[in-house]
Amino acid sequence: MAKETKTGKPLPAVPFLKLPEDGEPYLEGHKCKACGAVYLGERSVCAKCSARDQIEPTRLSDKGKLYAYSIVHRSFPGIEVPYVSAIVDLDGGGTVKGNLINVAADPAEIPFDMPVEVVYKDALGRKDKDGNSYVSYFFQPAG
Amino acid sequence: MSDVYIIGVDMIQFGRFPERNVANIGAEAALLALDDAGLSIQDMQALYCGNLGQANAMVGQRILQEIGQTGVPVVNCANACATGATAFREAWMSIKADVNDLVLAVGVEQMGKGLLGGGGGGKGIPKEGLLGSATMPAVFAEAGMEHARKYGTTFEQFAKVSVKNHHHSTMNPKAMYQIETPLDTVMNAEMISYPNTKLMCSVNVDGSAAAVLASEKKTKELGLMDRAVRVRASVLTSDPWQERDLVMPDVNTCTRNAAKQAYEMAGVGPEDIDLVELHDCFATAEILHYENLGLCKDGEAGRMIDEGATALGGKVPVNCSGGLLSKGHPLGATGIANIFEVSTHLRGNAGARQVDGAKIGLTHVIGLGSACAIHILEKAA
Ligand SMILES: [Zn+2]
Numbered sequence: 152m153a154k155e156t157k158t159g160k161p162l163p164a165v166p167f168l169k170l171p172e173d174g175e176p177y178l179e180g181h182k183c184k185a186c187g188a189v190y191l192g193e194r195s196v197c198a199k200c201s202a203r204d205q206i207e208p209t210r211l212s213d214k215g216k217l218y219a220y221s222i223v224h225r226s227f228p229g230i231e232v233p234y235v236s237a238i239v240d241l242d243g244g245g246t247v248k249g250n251l252i253n254v255a256a257d258p259a260e261i262p263f264d265m266p267v268e269v270v271y272k273d274a275l276g277r278k279d280k281d282g283n284s285y286v287s288y289f290f291q292p293a294g
Numbered sequence: 295m296s297d298v299y300i301i302g303v304d305m306i307q308f309g310r311f312p313e314r315n316v317a318n319i320g321a322e323a324a325l326l327a328l329d330d331a332g333l334s335i336q337d338m339q340a341l342y343c344g345n346l347g348q349a350n351a352m353v354g355q356r357i358l359q360e361i362g363q364t365g366v367p368v369v370n371c372a373n374a375c376a377t378g379a380t381a382f383r384e385a386w387m388s389i390k391a392d393v394n395d396l397v398l399a400v401g402v403e404q405m406g407k408g409l410l411g412g413g414g415g416g417k418g419i420p421k422e423g424l425l426g427s428a429t430m431p432a433v434f435a436e437a438g439m440e441h442a443r444k445y446g447t448t449f450e451q452f453a454k455v456s457v458k459n460h461h462h463s464t465m466n467p468k469a470m471y472q473i474e475t476p477l478d479t480v481m482n483a484e485m486i487s488y489p490n491t492k493l494m495c496s497v498n499v500d501g502s503a504a505a506v507l508a509s510e511k512k513t514k515e516l517g518l519m520d521r522a523v524r525v526r527a528s529v530l531t532s533d534p535w536q537e538r539d540l541v542m543p544d545v546n547t548c549t550r551n552a553a554k555q556a557y558e559m560a561g562v563g564p565e566d567i568d569l570v571e572l573h574d575c576f577a578t579a580e581i582l583h584y585e586n587l588g589l590c591k592d593g594e595a596g597r598m599i600d601e602g603a604t605a606l607g608g609k610v611p612v613n614c615s616g617g618l619l620s621k622g623h624p625l626g627a628t629g630i631a632n633i634f635e636v637s638t639h640l641r642g643n644a645g646a647r648q649v650d651g652a653k654i655g656l657t658h659v660i661g662l663g664s665a666c667a668i669h670i671l672e673k674a675a
Contacts, residue, residue: 164419191540199535219443219542221435222488223427227409236426236487238436238542248426248541258488263443277419285419 164274164287167191176271178211178288180245189245213269214293215241222256231275237290239267253291266293298389299513299522299674302331302506305634308470308499308622311404316348317356320402323502323627324361327398331506331518335362338506339394344381344401345626346372357400372626374661375575376530377401378503379629383528383667385507395509401631402502403624410498411662426541431487431495431576433662437545438489438578444593447581449489451596453480455577456494456619458605463616465606465647470499470622480577494577499622503630505637513674522674523637526560526654533664545579548666549586549658556656557588560670564588567610567670568652569639571632573659574617584612587658587668606647614639614647629667632657640673 163170169179180189185202189209196203220237237251252270254261267290274285304326311319320343328334335358343354349372358368373380378401385399411430422428441447457477463469475493483491513522531552536544557563564587572587574580584595589610590603598604604612615621615635618628636655638644653673660666 162418164421164424188535188537198539218538219436219439221427221432221439221490222485223423223429223432224485224487225409225431226423226427226429230423232423234423234427236432236436238426238538240538246538246541250424250426258449263439274419275424277424279418287424 161273161284161286164285168286168288170286176286177213178245178247178269180209180211181206182209182244187244191245191247211245211247212242215239215267215269217251217261217263217265217267218246219263220251220261222258235261239290249288249290251290267291268293295390296392296509296511298386298525299508299510300505300525300633300637300671301508301513301516301518301522302327302329302333303504303634303637304330305468305503305627305631306501307468308501308624311500316345316353316402316404317360319404319500320345320353320357320400320502321360323402323504324357324398324400327504327506333506335398336364337396338364338366338398340367340369340385340388340397342369342371342381342385342397342399344371344377344629345403346374346377347403347405347625353402354400373665374663375573375625376629376659376661376665376667377626378631379657379659379667379669380530380665382505382630382633382669383530386525386528389507389509395512397507398504399507399630400502400504401627401629403626404500405498405624427487429487431490433543434576434578435487435490436542437582438576441578441582441595445596447596450477450481451599452489452577452581453477453491453494454599455574455580456480458599459574459613459617459619460493462606462614462647463620465645466616466621469616469620470497471616471620490576490578494619496575496618496623497620499624501622501624501627501631503627503634505630505633520675521641523640524672524674525669526562526672527556527668527670529556529559529668531555531666543662543664545660545662545664546582546586548664549583549660552666552668553587556668556670562654562670566654567656569614569636569649569655570610570612571615571617571635571655571657572612574613574619575623577619580612580617583658587656606649611649614644614649629657629659632659633669633671636671640671
């Protein structure tokens with residue numbers, strides 16, 4: 152449901168991105184207490200071990216390592232290219248996909264296992280049909 | 295349980311037919327396969343129809359409206375890029391279960407042009423290009439880069455897959471394209487999603503393929519054993535849980551699981567396979583599947599393409615048809631088109647691209663989501 156943002160506050164681009172009133176943004180995982188599997192988004196049954204009602208929210212790390220990526224040169228109309236589509240294993244569990252920014256779009260400049268950090272910024276100026284702004288997460292080389 | 299035989303199989307030349315409808319395209323392959331068996335739709339006890347894009351549109355029944363409404367059971371199935379192979383397998387199972395002894399399987403697709411995947415929908419704002427890419431070229435590029443991180447596989451090695459498959463297609467009159475694409479042409483083509491250039495992405499085309507399947511008793515009764523192809527294994531798997539599932543579809547595990555089961559069912563090993571049609575939806579994917587299917591050891595796929603082992607004339611030719619990269623990839627038809635290709639070699643009818651003395655072949659498709667189907671086929675007589 153698109154929430155009213157009467158205050159004009161931006162909304163999170165995805166439900167697992169949390170924007171606390173009184174704190175820094177973070178990514179939220181859901182972890183199975185029975186087997187340790189980490190999900191993005193709420194659920195009641197574990198897809199790995201089938202345990203029920205064992206899943207609880209967990210704050211994911213803002214640091215991780217680049218697992219795999221592609222440099223995207225052709226996308227849908229209106230989407231700026233090139234950009235790096237990156238798959239990042241976060242420290243302590245959870246794998247997240249997003250744009251890797253502040254790197255050259257050149258495979259020679261993007262080593263596997265590069266340490267990265269999660270940063271939170273406006274969602275490339277994208278707005279929904281009600282004119283709401285959004286915050287998204289991005290990866291950048293850890294500084 | 296009876297062995298199951300393919301006694302008629304064919305496909306149309308893949309292409310773009312915007313003026314036709316999906317049932318009409320499917321009907322053409324159905325008639326070709328029936329002709330190949332010397333049978334009529336009146337002889338068929340059931341129709342198993344695979345189509346993805348119009349899965350809610352009763353495509354199988356509409357095919358019968360084109361070629362003969364005999365009132366037999368029709369099953370329509372959709373299973374991503376494993377759709378055609380799944381329809382074939384349902385037909386196979388119905389004979390294995392002794393429900394039928396003579397059935398028709400059809401796979402058909404009418405596609406648009408352009409990028410697949412990443413279309414979005416959903417709430418809020420579009421995510422493509424914001425949270426990485428969900429387009430198919432990017433997803434399979436990332437799968438290829440996972441191989442690169444493990445084994446150092448290079449852009450050039452991935453590109454060589456496309457050179458090979460385009461070369462094979464020059465000998466296949468039913469391929470969408472019959473054009474040689476040298477390595478520099480492939481590598482210098484428009485980069486879509488590194489390391490996949492435009493010539494390393496499968497071609498979106500319309501197409502159809504069909505097979506007539508029969509029990510052993512029926513095959514003998516019809517006197518068709520001399521042209522029959524025996525189905526030694528038919529396996530379908532889905533994707534077991536993997537830790538990166540949520541953001542990175544795993545095309546490897548379900549293929550490995552299916553391959554293991556298929557070799558067991560057939561009582562053969564990878565070393566017994568004379569040719570393979572596998573799911574080269576992108577050039578990166580073919581490299582992964584050499585290892586997934588056990589054609590080489592883990593980490594040796596790059597060397598395999600470098601040495602030409604998977605080219606026609608090599609140790610185990612892969613995608614002699616031109617593959618999805620050049621023959622084209624009409625999603626619902628691909629699984630049965632692969633079965634047509636292998637069957638044609640087993641019957642010794644593959645012309646210039648014939649694998650000499652082919653006795654056993656393997657077909658593989660994988661649809662994201664995921665579904666993997668493998669068939670092992672053998673010349674009957
Ligand atoms: Zn669990």
